[in-house]
Structure formats: C-alpha cells, structure tokens
Amino acid sequence: MTGSVALDVVIGLVFIYLLYSLFATLVAEIISTNLMLRARNLKEAINRMINDEEGEGNSYPRIIELFNILPDNYVNNLINNFYDHQEVKYLGRKANLNPSAIKAVNFAKVILDKIKAVGSGTTEIQKIKSGLERLCLPEGSEDYIEGTRRILGRKTAEYIQSILEDCQGDLEAFKKELENWFDRTMEQTTEWYKQRMQKILLIIGFMLAWVFNVDTFSIVKKLSVDQDARDQMVQLASAYVQNNQYDKYALLVTDSLALKADTLKLDSASKALITDYNARLEALLDTKKVLEQDLASANTVLGLGSWLPDSLMLDEKKRIIYPDWVNAGVASKIIGKCDSAKSAVTITCFQKWHYLFCLLFGWPRILGYFITALAISLGAPFWFDILNKLMKLRGAISEKK
Structure with a gap:
C-alpha cells in the first residue's frame, strides 16, 4: 500500500x-x-515513385480523406509493368497477390532492366543513358515511348537521369543511389502505414x-x-x-x-x-x-x-437486482415493469441489443x-x-x- x-x-x-x-x-x-494493407501501401508508394500522373486512384475531398484507411488500388501501365517483372512478380504469397515488402536491390534491378529494354548501345551504361533519353522525350516526339511500354513517367525519368549525371556515369554508384532513393521513400511510406493503422x-x-x-x-x-x-x-x-x-x-x-x-x-x-x-x-x-x-x-x-444477462433476479419488493456493471437507469427503461408473480425477469435478445445501443447514445x-x-x-x-x-x-x- x-x-x-x-x-x-x-x-x-x-x-x-x-x-x-x-x-x-x-x-x-x-x-x-x-x-493486404501492407501490400497496398507499398504499391501506392511505388506508383508515386515511378508515375507522374495524379488522380489515377480514388479521388476524395480532403475531409473524407482523413477517414480513408485503405490505400488506393492503382491500376495503370506503369505500375503493371513494374509488378510484372520477374524480380517482383514471384515475391507475393500467391500468383494474384502483390508482395507486402520488396528490397531496395529488387527495386533498382527492375528499374535498370526496364530502362535498358528501351535503350540501345553495346555497354550497359550506354543502354541506360539511351533509355533515359528516350523516356525523357515529350509526347509526340519521333522516338517517344508509348504508355504500354513505359516503366517511368517523364518527370521521374528526368530525375533518374539527374542521379546518373551526379554519379558521373559510375554504374555501381548509380545503382546505390537508386537503392537509397527507394529506402528514403520507404521511410515515408512507413509513416503512411502508421497513420492508417492509427485510424x-x-x-x-x-x-x-x-x-x-x-x-x-x-x-x-x-x-x-x-x-x-x-x-x-x-x-x-x-x-x-x-x-x-x-x-x-x-x-x-x-x-x-x-x-x-x-x-x-x-x-x-x-x-x-x-x-x-x-x-x-x-x-x-x-x-x-x-x-x-x-x-x-x-x-x-x-x-x-x-451485454445484459439472460435473466435478472427480483428482491422482496419485486424490484430488479442489477449487477454493478449494468447501468440501472438505462436498463430499467428498456425492461419496464416486472411480473410480481415471478422471482426473476427474463431478458430477451431484443432487449439486450436495445440496451447496447442505448449505451452508445448516452451522455x-x-x-x-x-x-x-x-x-x-x-x-x-x-x-x-x-x-x-x-x-x-x-x-x-x-x-x-
């Protein structure tokens, strides 16, 4: 004590x-x-990384968005192309389920492979530079890549191109920077997940x-x-x-x-x-x-x-004996008067539900x-x-x- x-x-x-x-x-x-909240949260983050376009998911007013607990289920060519890569495709628990987590090295591998696929050249770095140049072209250009073949939005491609320039053509350093970009984004993605979980x-x-x-x-x-x-x-x-x-x-x-x-x-x-x-x-x-x-x-x-019990006993004056945890004021209004010939009152299922909802609206x-x-x-x-x-x-x- x-x-x-x-x-x-x-x-x-x-x-x-x-x-x-x-x-x-x-x-x-x-x-x-x-x-699959983690998987959907991850997909939302990756879409934000590789896609320039906004409004592809659900568009809610800001006040409604405060109560939204599910990430948007993005469906577009860019995100589909990313998840269709072998590096990511088989990380899910089942064939039709997206993975709930991927590593930075997986992300970098997918991005590099997709960039090289649209580039040209004899060396890996040449293919990457050529691919980024094509991805950075505005719509209508002769070498513009159609949406069905894209892996990156144009602005995202320009950002990755700037990373390559900062690395001065060093391929290993470039891969490391892509992984760092992914890790930084995942730190923020974790905050999104925490906020949703708190809701x-x-x-x-x-x-x-x-x-x-x-x-x-x-x-x-x-x-x-x-x-x-x-x-x-x-x-x-x-x-x-x-x-x-x-x-x-x-x-x-x-x-x-x-x-x-x-x-x-x-x-x-x-x-x-x-x-x-x-x-x-x-x-x-x-x-x-x-x-x-x-x-x-x-x-x-x-x-x-x-939840009220199945029955409640009556005292000598035929008053209901309520347990400590029962709100007598609310329960008495629901149960009403008792039959004086009985020693106990039976509580119906309807009365139990009625009591439960009355508790919700009491002040x-x-x-x-x-x-x-x-x-x-x-x-x-x-x-x-x-x-x-x-x-x-x-x-x-x-x-x-």
Whole structure:
C-alpha cells in the first residue's frame, strides 16, 4: 500500500488502456493481414515513385480523406509493368497477390532492366543513358515511348537521369543511389502505414469501448470509491509487468514494411508470424485468446460489460437486482415493469441489443468511450512504458513508507 489513491487509480486506468490497446493492436493486425494493407501501401508508394500522373486512384475531398484507411488500388501501365517483372512478380504469397515488402536491390534491378529494354548501345551504361533519353522525350516526339511500354513517367525519368549525371556515369554508384532513393521513400511510406493503422486503432478502440462498456469516467469513479477493486487492479498490473517485460506483438503496428527478424530479435515462432500468412494469423489468434483472459480478469474486477444477462433476479419488493456493471437507469427503461408473480425477469435478445445501443447514445458515456478510444489509439508500447514507470514510482513510494 502506498496510501496514494490517485496513483493507484492511474495505475488501474493505464493497465486497462494497455490491455485494450494490445487487444485492438491484434485485431487491427488481423484486419491488416486480411486486407493486404501492407501490400497496398507499398504499391501506392511505388506508383508515386515511378508515375507522374495524379488522380489515377480514388479521388476524395480532403475531409473524407482523413477517414480513408485503405490505400488506393492503382491500376495503370506503369505500375503493371513494374509488378510484372520477374524480380517482383514471384515475391507475393500467391500468383494474384502483390508482395507486402520488396528490397531496395529488387527495386533498382527492375528499374535498370526496364530502362535498358528501351535503350540501345553495346555497354550497359550506354543502354541506360539511351533509355533515359528516350523516356525523357515529350509526347509526340519521333522516338517517344508509348504508355504500354513505359516503366517511368517523364518527370521521374528526368530525375533518374539527374542521379546518373551526379554519379558521373559510375554504374555501381548509380545503382546505390537508386537503392537509397527507394529506402528514403520507404521511410515515408512507413509513416503512411502508421497513420492508417492509427485510424484503424481509433475505430477499433471506440468499438471495443462501446461493446465492453469501457467508459473512462466510469472506471475512474469505480476505482476512486472501491478500494478492493483498486487493490486488485494494482495487483493485476504488477503481475502483468513482471510476466511481460517485453511484448513483441505490440510492435506489429509500428513496424516498417520491410520487417527484419534480426533487427526485432524475434524468436522462430515470430519469424513464421511475419513470413508466413497462416502461421502469422494463427499466432495472432492464439495471442488474442490470452489477452481475452486478461481482459476478463480485469473486467470482472471493474464490472465492465455492455451485454445484459439472460435473466435478472427480483428482491422482496419485486424490484430488479442489477449487477454493478449494468447501468440501472438505462436498463430499467428498456425492461419496464416486472411480473410480481415471478422471482426473476427474463431478458430477451431484443432487449439486450436495445440496451447496447442505448449505451452508445448516452451522455457522458459516449465522451468516455471516445477518450478510451483515443487512449487505445496511442498503442500498447506507449501504455506499457507508462505502466512500467508508474509501478517503479509506486515501489519507490512504498519503500519510503
């Protein structure tokens, strides 16, 4: 015991945020895996690199674009020619699926091969220079390359030509600069992916907050007045921190497109998680089950839930006895009066759904759900770090006492 109610309340709240952030992260990763979000994100980035034309994907007003979580599925001659190259074609898990990650050397190889294919000369560097000159020609020129044969937009070809000039015709240096260009673009592409995943986490976070009735205001109120619940939450948080010094699955949201097992220091099961779709999905679902058990333990303490039981008992005065986690004000309006001859009231499926949707539109619950969703969208690593620091602070205070 530290004697600090405020600190214990914050620890309990952060622990709840951590558990639901992990749960949301796993759900988001399952969604991302099934929607091939990484592959689509990569395709969007490569299209931006090689194509000058705008507006080939979906064109949304800026306000709508803020809520768009899926990258545009670009279909044009340039991107099709790129993905049809043997260096990229077989990197996908299946013949009709694009790869979710390619290496810089793959990108440079495709670009060089396509440039040389439209050039002429006896040496490799001559073919590259000739090919770039043809690709830089304006439409209508005698040697202009038609769209079906193109691999680069004209402005992109001019940019690559300037790179070759900077390298002073050194082929190895030129290849290295193309790889560096790809790596720089992938760094920004990773930021696009993170932004999209954060939007997904926010949506999932709100849905979880609503379905499980994780109202931040209610949690704070419960922990502030219920010492037993507060102590149990602190114990659960302490046990969790001791048993989970580092949660590798929480990193899945913030990984780059080119996930590297040696950098992340993952074990063999986690490598399979990244490289093989089925193993990855299975591992995610197994971890989800473990998290659901942790959530069930925490929710039992706090009495969280948005689903009414099949029946509710009546007291001696024939009033319904509501569990702590049920909002009596909302439930009483839905259930109405009870039959005095019965000792319990049966809850219909319609009443359960009615109760669930009434919770969504109540004030200030909806604000509490939104705050919870914002907290969840910050990600599990953030809350795990905060919880670690709070537990150390609590330990230091306890030692002083």
